[in-house]
Amino acid sequence: MTTQWWQKAVVYQVYPRSFQDSNGDGIGDLPGVTSRLDYIKKLGADVIWLNPIYRSPGVDNGYDISDYYDINPEFGTMADFDKLLAGAHKRGLKIMMDIVVNHSSIENKWFKESAKSKDNPYSDYYIWRDPVDGHAPNNWGGFFGGSVWEYVESRQQYYLHSFAVEQADLNWENPKLRQAVYDMMNFWVEKGVDGFRLDVINLISKPASFADGQPNPGEPYADIGPIIANGPRLSEFLQEMHAKVLAGHDLITVGESPAATVADAQQSAGLKTNELNMVFEFEHMGLDGNPAPELGKWNDQPVKLVDLKQSLTKWQTGLHGTAWNSLYWDNHDQPRIVSRFGNDHPAYRERSAKMLATLLHFLQGTPYIYEGEELAMTSAHFTKLSDYQDLESLNAYHHFVDEEQRVPAATMLAYLAHISRDNARTPMQWDASLNAGFSTGTPWLAVNKNYPEINAKQTLAQSDSVFNYYQRLIELRHTLPVITDGDYQLLAADDAEVYAYLRQDKAETLLVICNFTEKSQTRHFDQLPTDAKLLISNYADDAGDELRPYEAKVYQF
Structure with missing residues (x-):
């Protein structure tokens, strides 16, 4: 192909x-x-x-x-x-x-019209369900916590929102x-x-x-x-x-x-x-x-x-x-x-x-x-809840710490510092000037x-x-067909410290070796011929079978 x-x-x-x-x-x-x-x-x-x-x-x-x-x-x-x-x-x-x-915002024209009545031209643009015994239609819980159902008095029905209550799911059956x-x-x-x-x-x-x-x-x-x-x-x-x-x-x-x-x-x-x-x-x-x-x-x-x-x-x-x-x-x-x-x-x-x-x-x-x-x-490794803006993170903290008291506050803050979406959303760091060169004003989210x-x-x-x-x-990807088209073969699947794999097509083979640890260690790969060329590495020289801390190298043969 x-x-x-x-x-x-x-x-x-x-x-x-x-x-x-x-x-x-x-x-x-x-x-x-x-x-x-x-x-x-x-x-x-x-x-x-x-x-x-x-x-x-x-x-x-x-x-x-x-x-x-x-x-x-x-x-x-x-x-x-x-x-x-x-x-x-x-x-x-x-x-x-x-x-x-x-889904769309509930501020979208489609939803505003849909919420007015059951016979509106946009009525079925969203997913509406009648109450069951005076309650939400089922027990589904959303990605951001809580029920996925929100009641609207004008229709006397609930609409589905898989995410925030302000994000109503669109009805693709229509x-x-x-x-x-x-x-x-x-x-x-x-x-x-x-x-x-x-x-x-x-x-x-x-x-x-x-x-x-x-x-x-x-x-x-x-x-x-x-x-x-x-x-x-x-x-x-x-x-x-x-x-x-x-x-x-x-x-x-x-x-x-x-x-x-x-x-x-x-x-x-x-x-x-x-x-x-x-x-x-x-x-x-x-x-x-x-x-x-x-x-x-x-x-x-x-x-x-x-x-x-x-x-x-x-x-x-x-x-x-x-x-x-x-x-x-x-x-x-x-x-x-x-x-x-x-x-x-x-x-x-x-x-x-x-x-x-x-x-x-x-x-x-x-x-x-x-x-x-x-x-x-x-x-960013933020240390205070007030540092965060991400809705998912704030909802999770309040749910597990304040409402359920399932997780201690310090533990939950450690979780947020590790995995919160705001870790990736801090402003781009352009230079060492005010606010990393991102803005002359106050950034919407603190700069790292x-x-x-x-x-x-x-x-x-x-x-x-x-x-x-x-x-x-990027240049190698643009120029070497084996990266795009070649087969993949994992080596040493049970090695808990080094990730190595082969990429191979009819013309050539690449051996990729990555040390995931901060310690030096030795690995020998039988697939590597003596005349292999070191294509790229994050060290200036090649130490052969020795893998230095976080060393990565790719051989071409």
Whole structure:
């Protein structure tokens, strides 16, 4: 099968609120992004993924859209977006929009009309249910805690909200709603955008039955995630979306897919299924979750390397030849990877960041780089609840500490410092000036205190910087077909300290070796011939079988 451009591409994710503020209000904006296009081009990325920039009340930082056809005034105007799009295209960069079509804001015109009455033209744009014995229709619990049901007096019914109460789920069973979504997507395609990242897209097809689920021990609600993920009509809806929006356009598409299995991805991201190019799976991001299921992701323990190998290998081998992987460590919903899977101590931060980048960028799939990852920015490690703005984090703290008294306050703060989404949302660290060069005003979220030591200006001045290392990785992906097309083979699956694997096609083989520890150790790989070439490493020399702290190296033969 012919290699598609997006299979060799590298995506750079921009969280506009935290990227660059151009007007001093403390909030990043579209002119700010435009002013930094040359930086992204210098890195070597091909595509910019913009988190939602639409009009929104901001309950969930833009993932509650009130107008799909307008720009959030905090970020600028449609004219500002047009300048950004033109500036990106002038530099050979593509723009991928983030759209949210599982739910909308309750401030959206569609919902306001739907809530008025049962015979309104928008009545069935959302999921409404009658009370059962005077109570909510079932015991489903939302991703942000509490019941997924909210009562509206004007309809004398409840509406479904899988996330915040202000985010009402759209009713994809209604063909008029689906067409309205496709019309909106086509509006952006006609403006010239180059693709879409579809938020929680595998939740759009709800099950036929709205029966109660099984709660975790001691919890009143059943987790809605497994109940609604990968529903019965998901494939049908995605194929319809492809036919009505994507077909005939050379776009890049990725669907965020919590709880997706390899089999789900083989369908949604199949090379021949006419749905999406790839999906974001979450399995490797859930490996460090709490052993107590009721606490979910809230934990502060490191991931076990053997588990990480098993997960990544399952996806590498499972999708090879049938579907396409997305490759990511960081994004706006995950803490900084160098703090999570690496070591953010000053002695090891850059070395371990390069090691993690090496591991990811030689896998098969399309790599995603989250703003600041190329600088080895660290998690914020906030110490007070008042430091946080993330709705998910605040709700979890109040639920487990204040309401249930299940977790001591100090323990929960340690969990937030490790895994909260705000760890990745602190402003981009551009230089050592006021507020890291992000804003002349008061930033919406505090800048990480280490910005005088970790910033783009300082990093770009280094010849052996993390930024420079990412540039080299991107160039290799653009030029070596084996990275895109080759087979994957895990080596030493039970090794708890070193991750090694082979990439191989008919022309050549790559051996990737990554030491996940701060200690030197010895590993010998029989697959390595004596005439192998050291392709890239995060050390200046090659110590052979000795692996130094967080050493990463790739041999070509």
